[in-house]
Amino acid sequence: MERTHHLPDIRTLSPKELSQVVSELGQPAFRAKQLNEWLFEKNVCSFEEMTNLPKAFREQLAEHFFFAVPTEVVKQVSKDGSRKYLLQFPDGVAVETVGMPSRNRLAVCISTQAGCNMGCAFCATGLAGLTRSLTAQEMVDQVVHVSRDLGERVTSVVFMGQGEPFANFNETVRALRMLNSEHGLNIGARHLTVSTCGIIPNIRAFADLPEQFTLAVSLHSAIQSTRNQLMPGVKKYTLVRLHEALQLYTEKTGRRPTYEFAMIEGINDTNPEMNALCDFCEGTLCHVNLIQLNDIPDSPFKPSPMKKVEELQRRLQMRGVETTIRNSRGSDIDAACGQLKQRKINVHLS
Template identity: 40%
Template sequence: MTQPAPITGQTETSLTQFLAAHGLPAFRAKQILDWIWDKRVESFERMTNLPATLKNLLGANFSWPAMETVQIQGKPGKTRKFLSRLDDGQCVESVIIPAATGGDGGQSERLTLCVSSQVGCAFGCKFCASGLLGFSRNLNAGEIVGQILAAERITRERIDNLVFMGMGEPLANFDNLVTALDIITAPWGLNIGGRHITVSTSGYAPNIVRLASYPRQIRLAISLHGATDDVRNQIMPVNKKWPLRELVPALAAWASARKQMITMEYILIQGVNDSLEAAGHLASLAQRLNAKVNLIPYNTVEGLDWQRPPLSHCERFRDRLKQAGIPVTLRYEKGHDIDAACGQLRLKKLKEDGQDILV
């Protein structure tokens, strides 16, 4: 039996089409969306200006997706990770990152949410906890957006910055990603500006080109982690399908179409990709694409042998990029103490529940 579609995954267009198919006027779509996104109700019965027949119709065709928060790690005002249980019992994790606070537990100047797009991940990056979990399924648009609603319930603040850098490969869930982006950016939806949204990919080259035509001014980050095929092949299986000779032209096409800088995310792993020679390769690639670089010392993951380099070495790597004129930031501790690397909280939960883990 087919499960009803989540109402939080519907756009104005899809709702209008549904209403038209049942002989109902288009203005009802705006009323429904206002109840969901402005008034934040969570049942059709509370939509008091809708006739009972329409409420019953909506109830028969749409669901309110469960996003039960089962665990929160971290303190208010600091980076926090939370685990949500979905309708089918699967769990997905998200990370709340405050830019600044007015004191312990005070209001944030900006709240960023790291959003997941899949339950687990099929891409199997060798340094990532999500890769240990394997792939279960794609998230639907309602579940993607539901993470934002859950984060706002937890913080009692507006989420105003999004990064699709959580569990999963966003561009492998392209249609649901785009529908979620439509809802997130729409004035009738969450109304978050496209420039405050970054989609990160491990290197899904064809869909980088597809996403370049998306009309909102979203940003792109590439989880590069190696500037040569030798390094990427060692740690990122996706590179064997779309090596740099295919990935780099896709990134260049994005940069040309969007007229904005790409961010290269580069996790520094001791003895793997942190040599000064590797920094030189990275600088050359960043220059070629007019990209900026975000360096991230590796977050250790239980069950994996990778290690983070000493901070002094990370700084030498950063300085090598600076000397080449590359805009570069080195991310210091933001969640290392709460297992903020993708998949770690879900991995621990599965172990606590006695479920098998893929290793």
């Protein structure tokens, strides 16, 4: 399909504007409702698919509008069934999206920015800097792409791909609402998880949302100097303030945030690091996800051995902290964030 970039994306129109278009094109008012259903509930990406609209009307729409849906540039399929995509938007920027099917469930991990300026030391995306933030529709489009590719309904979405969602807060919240809406993808709020490095003002704003969206915080170390080294982008939001903000969050929402802890050999798997994490979590409402860092070629950071991961889990559990060891899915397919794009860039350069 030829792309017609000079036309507006029909999905950027408000319901009122859609009704206006319907009436200007001489159609009865109920067509606006049909159009809305095709666009936001059934998530089609062409006018041809809108089979209950008259052909002439569909042709008229196609003369005035287009669908700014992303193009699949690369797809990798893992032995465990997960799929990783590099999706490119009409302006040429590309992001990574991962689909993780399991029995009766389909989880999708989406990006919220093309690139990222948080500069996390262990992350390929962080090295390349920020290109631009994504719109809410572009976030939803990633979910729709995976759903169509696998022919399944998406049951949960994690905002954990490229980018810092809380550095693109308003569009992230809009995307959450589009995914949650019964006139959208209708995914339960608790099954929508946003992962932040810990941008405190937006943790507070997130706590004020009426919906029960889930919060995850990339912690990676509970010792300030290590965390500064690993995550320089959130240096100014100190661990003391973060701890405070998370207490307020749990008091206000009654919900349990998840702390992500990617274990890196010799960096955050030492005795003092383990003690500091236990102290940070003990007595608070939280759930810790321990994960072995992905083994990235040429990276100075190596995954901790499994026995260290298990040791940390034991220590946390002894202090009454709920903990899960997560498998890194798709480890055979460049699954760490930024790797696929990096590979693609390397391919282009070589």
